[in-house]
Amino acid sequence: MIGAIAAIIIIIWYYNGARSVGKDPVQGGFIGFLIYFIPAIIWTVLVTPGLRDIVEHNPGLFLGIIVRYGFVVVGVSCAAWYRLKVLTKKAD
Numbered sequence: 001m002i003g004a005i006a007a008i009i010i011i012i013w014y015y016n017g018a019r020s021v022g023k024d025p026v027q028g029g030f031i032g033f034l035i036y037f038i039p040a041i042i043w044t045v046l047v048t049p050g051l052r053d054i055v056e057h058n059p060g061l062f063l064g065i066i067v068r069y070g071f072v073v074v075g076v077s078c079a080a081w082y083r084l085k086v087l088t089k090k091a092d
Helices: 002-020 025-046 048-057 061-086
Strands: none
Touching: 002 025, 002 061, 025 048, 025 061, 048 061
16 A cells, blocks of 8 residues: 555656656656656565565564565655656756
């Protein structure tokens, strides 16, 4: 549920950003979704299974939170980095 909420917020953020600079807002929202979704899926497929195995053998609250919500943090971080560093770059 929290992943879907994060995706919706990112889509709105990219949509409004594209609209404010005169670009296609639907395309901007879609790019935001992809920038969030692809790293989140990669994290889920490559990292989460190993962490889940560690949590089964050594349960802990912090690692359990990372296993459950790590993909959201990774996806949001990638989307925020891309939006702030790449899309707000000034043209020379």
